[in-house]
Amino acid sequence: MAIRTPITVAYGDGIGPEIMQATLNILKAAKADIDIEIIEVGEKIYQQGFTSGIPDSAWESLKRTKVLLKGPITTPQGKGYKSLNVTLRKTLGLYANVRPCVALAPFVPTKHPEMNLVIVRENEEGTYTGIEHRQTDEAYQCLKLVTRTGCERIVHYAFEYARKFNRKKVTCLTKDNIMKMTDGIFHQVFNEIAKEYPDIQTEHLIVDIGTALVAAQPERFDVIVTSNLYGDILSDVAAQVAGSVGLAGSANVGDQMAMFEAIHGSAPDIAGKNIANPSGLLNGAIQMLIHINQPDIAATIENAWLRTLEDGIHTGDIYSAERSKKRAHTDEFANAVVERLGQKPQHFKPVVYQAGSQAKIICYGERKKTIAKKELVGIDVFIDNRDMSPNELGEKLTAIAAPLELIVVTSRGLKIWPNCMIESPIANHCSCRFQGSKNLSAITHQDIIKLLQRMDAAGFDVIKTENLYTFDGQIGFSLAQGQ
Amino acid sequence: MAIRTPITVAYGDGIGPEIMQATLNILKAAKADIDIEIIEVGEKIYQQGFTSGIPDSAWESLKRTKVLLKGPITTPQGKGYKSLNVTLRKTLGLYANVRPCVALAPFVPTKHPEMNLVIVRENEEGTYTGIEHRQTDEAYQCLKLVTRTGCERIVHYAFEYARKFNRKKVTCLTKDNIMKMTDGIFHQVFNEIAKEYPDIQTEHLIVDIGTALVAAQPERFDVIVTSNLYGDILSDVAAQVAGSVGLAGSANVGDQMAMFEAIHGSAPDIAGKNIANPSGLLNGAIQMLIHINQPDIAATIENAWLRTLEDGIHTGDIYSAERSKKRAHTDEFANAVVERLGQKPQHFKPVVYQAGSQAKIICYGERKKTIAKKELVGIDVFIDNRDMSPNELGEKLTAIAAPLELIVVTSRGLKIWPNCMIESPIANHCSCRFQGSKNLSAITHQDIIKLLQRMDAAGFDVIKTENLYTFDGQIGFSLAQGQ
Numbered sequence: 001m002a003i004r005t006p007i008t009v010a011y012g013d014g015i016g017p018e019i020m021q022a023t024l025n026i027l028k029a030a031k032a033d034i035d036i037e038i039i040e041v042g043e044k045i046y047q048q049g050f051t052s053g054i055p056d057s058a059w060e061s062l063k064r065t066k067v068l069l070k071g072p073i074t075t076p077q078g079k080g081y082k083s084l085n086v087t088l089r090k091t092l093g094l095y096a097n098v099r100p101c102v103a104l105a106p107f108v109p110t111k112h113p114e115m116n117l118v119i120v121r122e123n124e125e126g127t128y129t130g131i132e133h134r135q136t137d138e139a140y141q142c143l144k145l146v147t148r149t150g151c152e153r154i155v156h157y158a159f160e161y162a163r164k165f166n167r168k169k170v171t172c173l174t175k176d177n178i179m180k181m182t183d184g185i186f187h188q189v190f191n192e193i194a195k196e197y198p199d200i201q202t203e204h205l206i207v208d209i210g211t212a213l214v215a216a217q218p219e220r221f222d223v224i225v226t227s228n229l230y231g232d233i234l235s236d237v238a239a240q241v242a243g244s245v246g247l248a249g250s251a252n253v254g255d256q257m258a259m260f261e262a263i264h265g266s267a268p269d270i271a272g273k274n275i276a277n278p279s280g281l282l283n284g285a286i287q288m289l290i291h292i293n294q295p296d297i298a299a300t301i302e303n304a305w306l307r308t309l310e311d312g313i314h315t316g317d318i319y320s321a322e323r324s325k326k327r328a329h330t331d332e333f334a335n336a337v338v339e340r341l342g343q344k345p346q347h348f349k350p351v352v353y354q355a356g357s358q359a360k361i362i363c364y365g366e367r368k369k370t371i372a373k374k375e376l377v378g379i380d381v382f383i384d385n386r387d388m389s390p391n392e393l394g395e396k397l398t399a400i401a402a403p404l405e406l407i408v409v410t411s412r413g414l415k416i417w418p419n420c421m422i423e424s425p426i427a428n429h430c431s432c433r434f435q436g437s438k439n440l441s442a443i444t445h446q447d448i449i450k451l452l453q454r455m456d457a458a459g460f461d462v463i464k465t466e467n468l469y470t471f472d473g474q475i476g477f478s479l480a481q482g483q
Numbered sequence: 484m485a486i487r488t489p490i491t492v493a494y495g496d497g498i499g500p501e502i503m504q505a506t507l508n509i510l511k512a513a514k515a516d517i518d519i520e521i522i523e524v525g526e527k528i529y530q531q532g533f534t535s536g537i538p539d540s541a542w543e544s545l546k547r548t549k550v551l552l553k554g555p556i557t558t559p560q561g562k563g564y565k566s567l568n569v570t571l572r573k574t575l576g577l578y579a580n581v582r583p584c585v586a587l588a589p590f591v592p593t594k595h596p597e598m599n600l601v602i603v604r605e606n607e608e609g610t611y612t613g614i615e616h617r618q619t620d621e622a623y624q625c626l627k628l629v630t631r632t633g634c635e636r637i638v639h640y641a642f643e644y645a646r647k648f649n650r651k652k653v654t655c656l657t658k659d660n661i662m663k664m665t666d667g668i669f670h671q672v673f674n675e676i677a678k679e680y681p682d683i684q685t686e687h688l689i690v691d692i693g694t695a696l697v698a699a700q701p702e703r704f705d706v707i708v709t710s711n712l713y714g715d716i717l718s719d720v721a722a723q724v725a726g727s728v729g730l731a732g733s734a735n736v737g738d739q740m741a742m743f744e745a746i747h748g749s750a751p752d753i754a755g756k757n758i759a760n761p762s763g764l765l766n767g768a769i770q771m772l773i774h775i776n777q778p779d780i781a782a783t784i785e786n787a788w789l790r791t792l793e794d795g796i797h798t799g800d801i802y803s804a805e806r807s808k809k810r811a812h813t814d815e816f817a818n819a820v821v822e823r824l825g826q827k828p829q830h831f832k833p834v835v836y837q838a839g840s841q842a843k844i845i846c847y848g849e850r851k852k853t854i855a856k857k858e859l860v861g862i863d864v865f866i867d868n869r870d871m872s873p874n875e876l877g878e879k880l881t882a883i884a885a886p887l888e889l890i891v892v893t894s895r896g897l898k899i900w901p902n903c904m905i906e907s908p909i910a911n912h913c914s915c916r917f918q919g920s921k922n923l924s925a926i927t928h929q930d931i932i933k934l935l936q937r938m939d940a941a942g943f944d945v946i947k948t949e950n951l952y953t954f955d956g957q958i959g960f961s962l963a964q965g966q
Binding site for chain 1: 566573574594607608610611612613614615616617618619620621622623624625626627628629630631632658660661662663664665667668690691692694695696697698699712713715716718719720722723724854855857863867893895896897904911912914928929931932935936939945946947948949950951952954959960961963
């Protein structure tokens with residue numbers, strides 16, 4: 001007999017306690033080998049003054065068990081409160097969000113009964129790092145940050161997931177026709193890692209058409225891997241199209257820790273009424289059981305759950321006079337699943353999860369690779385320009401550029417000097433590109449500091465800088481439109 | 484009799500010439516008051532060495548007429564070629580992309596026969612400004628840039644459009660729960676401008692659920708206004724769900740110029756066969772006629788086109804044995820529309836466009852407003868850190884910070900000093916926040932330059948800087964997760 005796996009459980013807010021109870025009852029009846037540690041997070045904890053909704057004691061349990069099954073949380077309105085989910089994801093390094101989206105027709109209405117896809121979303125990077133600055137009266141910025149390691153982890157995870165769950169194809173979505181560097185590296189890493197999985201089909205789609213196809217023909221997808229923002233939008237599209245927002249679970253996985261939950265919220269309007277559908281959290285728990293290497297029990301529960309749906313035992317959210325036999329309360333639904341443990345679905349295909357093998361997907365961290373030779377060749381100096389015309393700007397900056405050379409001035413990515421390409425430029429937020437020479441000769445940090453000194457003396461209001469580098473001789477910066 | 488309006492026409496590549504000919508034949512038969520100037524853009528021009536696909540002479544025509552009706556373009560594969568559409572949009576300041584998405588059931592299959600919405604997408608800002616930098620071996624960045632004026636223009640356009648076309652509701656989509664500044668300003672401007680249109684209903688949705696609802700319940704939307712990337716994804720989702728990718732037109736509108744086109748591509752595989760559907764370009768031309776204040780002719784053509792679809796005269800792309808009476812060639816379809824000029828549709832509601840009034844939507848540029856008092860209070864200095872632990876970093880930087888103070892060090896938006904909140908930080912790309920004091924006292928550019936001098940002397944590899952400002956005393960920068 002294996003040693004019981006300790007897991008941390010948070011009941012959550014709103015309908016959280018009742019759906020968690022239902023879920024735990026099912027896990028217990030199915031003889032899941034788990035030892036439960038309960039922590040309190042969410043509304044009450046926020047009110048005690050913990051702005052992230054989690055007390056210090058809860059972290060101890062998480063560090064011990066490394067697995068969290070979490071009910072939905074209510075984040076209080078008002079400034080200063082931070083999303084508990086964002087805090088957990090970032091602090092625990094949960095880089096992969098895994099969202100199976102499966103149609104359950106005819107028992108749950110959908111226009112796409114054949115849909116069965118999994119979205120693997122990068123969870124830590126992109127514009128969601130929350131690095132924002134306002135530096136002129138007009139302009140607001142957010143930094144989109146993508147690392148090679150971040151791309152490698154999530155793409156590797158997606159392929160390992162596909163292999164493990166007998167999925168045949170991995171589709172990568174990026175917008176690398178526009179964002180050639182940040183989305184380009186994601187696509188490039190996808191191509192590199194795909195070669196290690198010759199047994200799995202691959203495709204790449206631009207995210208706009210890819211998302212449109214998930215909306216209109218979700219049947220054509222299997223595993224989808226994409227970056228943070230795209231995956232966020234796509235996950236909601238897929239769940240909505242599947243009709244399964246109320247029934248789907250989600251995993252957030254890192255190298256050390258993992259968190260499992262329902263994708264829906266805490267639904268305070270129906271809390272305490274014993275009418276909520278526990279299926280979303282139960283599906284999260286099924287993903288957890290696979291993760292802690294209890295795949296047989298996961299399959300037993302999932303098959304019993306499918307059979308319950310087939311038998312027409314439905315909570316109010318999916319009840320209909322035609323399709324349902326019984327409108328079940330939360331606890332009745334859970335009991336019906338318990339009664340069916342050991343039974344197989346007859347309409348749906350019974351699920352089987354590989355038993356025995358280690359079920360957790362281990363991704364490599366940073367892959368061994370050579371470090372490219374980096375050389376400083378210039379700088380983009382951004383200024384808050386309230387008065388000067390593009391030509392004035394160009395002249396004044398040229399006069400103080402030496403020993404560097406002013407190459408181009410842009411505003412919102414468009415060239416405004418030399419030869420302004422737009423009729424009425426909005427030139428408050430300008431980027432002035434200086435290089436050692438047009439041939440990318442090397443410069444030093446001292447060259448930059450002295451340039452900044454001269455610009456300050458000439459009255460320019462410098463607001464930000466971006467150094468320009470080459471890596472192994474390849475330029476590491478975009479050219480301006482029109483440059 | 485009015486003076487004829489000069490317009491510029493580009494036939495384009497692939498199926499462009501035949502669908503443009505069909506469209507112009509319909510416009511001529513409907514007595515559109517236009518004088519056509521033909522320019523050559525696209526494939527041939529690329530091959531002549533114009534990397535943007537447009538020769539200098541074509542710009543002259545555009546500046547004269549300020550209106551372009553454009554067939555689809557083939558951008559050659561290979562490096563160095565730039566998208567003509569991106570060039571035209573950016574150079575001509577076409578800030579609004581307007582995409583009506585209307586279901587044409589039962590003649591064009593869709594799961595959403597009641598769908599009738601318009602997407603008004605900001606066209607110039609966000610991550611699509613293409614400002615990207617790689618500054619460490621690991622990290623790639625893209626700047627998301629949003630201006631207040633950019634938000635004001637597009638939101639104002641959306642409300643003016645709604646009023647002009649008798650639309651009842653404008654929905655705004657942002658992700659301002661995460662990007663509180665860049666998406667926050669878009670939402671805030673939406674709320675401000677909405678007050679000027681009390682006759683129009685408004686709502687705001689987070690873009691993930693908003694896009695999901697467009698996919699699953701498009702009938703609930705009317706006009707949608709959103710930023711560049713979200714609008715790009717959303718436009719494709721909406722067109723796909725409407726089933727109208729092959730039939731929809733699009734307008735790109737700026738203060739001075741406007742461009743009208745089909746949303747589909749040049750389809751080289753069926754070029755020259757006289758089988759392409761000219762409806763997409765025709766719908767672009769209908770938007771153009773309204774823009775140049777010929778709304779009666781626009782309505783006459785659109786009604787005849789709807790009637791043609793109802794009469795079962797369909798090109799191959801939408802032909803079906805059940806729904807169609809005749810499989811028409813491109814020219815036959817155009818002739819069928821011409822024959823029906825003056826007739827009204829019977830299944831669809833006939834369209835009426837306000838006659839007489841100036842049809843072009845004029846948006847204000849920058850709105851009169853006070854400039855906030857801006858004060859420099861600190862700087863985020865980003866470094867490429869290959870070796871140092873978070874604690875080492877914190878200590879060494881603190882030692883050289885004075886007279887400034889090191890407040891926090893972050894990596895990918897997460898605090899790594901003081902009190903590192905993550906277990907195994909990826910700390911190559913670090914942001915070090917220095918302020919005059921925790922109380923936001925003012926500092927000078929000289930303070931910054933001297934700090935950079937000290938950091939260089941201490942061997943730190945500075946890669947970028949972001950100044951920290953307050954505006955009228957409000958902080959203009961995000962706090963780190965965990966700060």
